[in-house]
Amino acid sequence: MQYTFQELETLRDFYAGQLLNDTVPFWFPRSFDREHGGFLLMRDADGQLLDDDKAVWIQGRATWLLSTLYNTVMPNPEWLEGARLGYEFLINHCFDTDGRMFFHVARNGAPIRKRRYFFSETFAVIAMAAYARATANEQAAQRARDLFGRCIEYATTPGLLEPKFEPTRPARGIGVPMIMLNTAQQLRDTIGDPRCDALIGQWIDEIGTYFVKDDIRCVMEQVAPDGSIIDHIDGRTLNPGHAIEGAWFILHEALHRHHDARLIRLGCKMLDYMWERGWDEEYGGILYFRDVYNRPVQEYWQDMKFWWPHNEAIIATLLASLVTGDPKYARWHKQVHEYSYTHFHDAQNGEWYGYLHRDGSIAQTAKGNLFKGPFHLPRQEWYCMQMLNNYLQKNSVWSGVSHC
């Protein structure tokens, strides 16, 4: 199938309406913490606060979202106020004395937990960069660039962060090149950074070289340093939603690079391979984990349906459809879009549930917790709205394939 111009307009209006009338109002302004700064985001389905602790990932992501909406949708002073609360909380309370960031802090910023990973830092980079753009605040921009530099060090200096595993069986994960790729894209799109283009190219090459397996049509989540498959439970575990997120980061880069054909091919095959592995033909939706050889994985909840792989798949399929005109991508987009807005969306209270059983029934009702908050869903609705606006305005530059 192909989407008609009119269908694309309808989709654009749908995403814009969901973003601005359903998703964003669920969170803001009620989550602004005007007393301690930052946001109170751990909320039940109806918005009731479950916990006043603050997950640092989500504080950064919410700051990014509000700044980005301010920068790209409209200069709403309420969004800017929220972005300032988030930015100041991040810089005042979320850094340890060694320059690393915490993972989880109390409402007043007292530290609860710090982890080995540097994802708090990458989300803070995009938050600071988008906030710097919104406020033309050069200090915030410099902080974003400095912290991005530290992330590069963490990503490239073995042993700098405490490892989780002994050195017996070295591995490389797709998570680091993926998060760094997207962080660099955000930095470039907001405040610019001369390091970004070359680094983005390197991280995409790392993904294509080591993780994408054409012979078995698969994107691995981790591999040995030489790219070979580690034939143990953890090494065999695939995360289709994550790889599909990586696919659209690369398709986004392909557009930025004037429809770079190599990157379009890479992004599309990552999407193809992991749609085949992740889409649940029996119940619909995207399965969370799969084993590369279809054996049982370690995680017992592997067949649940989480909200975020669906957000990433909605972006990836729509982007692939617009870039290539291949009718299967419009078909997949329609499938995942319909499954998601039918099963995850809470029509009564707004926003999405996060966690469904395999059969699509709701497993738990929290809208926000240590890992879920205003990020994947509003980013999807925002990105699709922007992408469709852009496409509808100047579709001729998007693809050589007919599309009406």
Added chain:
Amino acid sequence: MQYTFQELETLRDFYAGQLLNDTVPFWFPRSFDREHGGFLLMRDADGQLLDDDKAVWIQGRATWLLSTLYNTVMPNPEWLEGARLGYEFLINHCFDTDGRMFFHVARNGAPIRKRRYFFSETFAVIAMAAYARATANEQAAQRARDLFGRCIEYATTPGLLEPKFEPTRPARGIGVPMIMLNTAQQLRDTIGDPRCDALIGQWIDEIGTYFVKDDIRCVMEQVAPDGSIIDHIDGRTLNPGHAIEGAWFILHEALHRHHDARLIRLGCKMLDYMWERGWDEEYGGILYFRDVYNRPVQEYWQDMKFWWPHNEAIIATLLASLVTGDPKYARWHKQVHEYSYTHFHDAQNGEWYGYLHRDGSIAQTAKGNLFKGPFHLPRQEWYCMQMLNNYLQKNSVWSGVSHC
């Protein structure tokens, strides 16, 4: 209801038959690793090996099981051979140079992962102690006592092990007094240790004082140092199966202490409270996590049914029934026994599946992985068989309540 004498005999024969003809033969001797020592336990439903890595918890637990069967059921030389393979693998490959144990090693013993917790150590204590009893090996007994001494240090010396959380919100968990209580009971029952009786009393007092909440009929999984409830997501999370396991450790101690009435009351109320919180009235079975105030918990898979809480509840309800004669315990025992052997047991291949969706359907088929192996199920079948043998032989000392 009450079980009749004849029904108890039937139950005893059932557990003995399951243990010796279904559960143990699933694992042994095929899991003996005669090349590298230890056991190859990460197996799919049909016994096919999923991974030749070795989880140190499970290596210790399997060694304990084989030694215990040898000590208490019959002197089967095959079990002793397996116990020796396990014991030697533990002492030769599972300790780091700092005296701590690994969590996960490769088939040849090369270390993969070490964790902050000392559960590998507690399972090694019971393995070494049971093996020492089986072989009258004084060196193994001394190793067990020494390692138990180190566990006491880890359990009682703040800061000796790297903490997971910052000191902002100190907490105490029920896991440490529970595991130490059971480790000491095993040590006492196999090789004896003069430290055990007093320590067992202290750990039971810690559980009763800090974690058991009569006003809300609940056993907390963690609390503040003074026993107050930490009103955040993690602090509110209950683990009914775990608390029910603690209940039977305490009932076991009550029997050891000549039917100590205070301990019987404590164990029974822990079982009562957490049966009320954990039993799923809609689908049957025991829910994995609950929130103390019935709010959403952090874990999205909280409503799954795992094998081991059912093993612990089968022991606890049968023990409470025999000790008190209260008909509700026989009723509960019948409920959880029937649910479990209907839903978890794999009649075709033997042993139990580990992970069911809330509705009782199978979520994944592995019989063994990093956390599941030959422990909770065979321990339940062995313990119930022994308990029933003991009761049927001399039931008059068990309870003042009529029971036929």
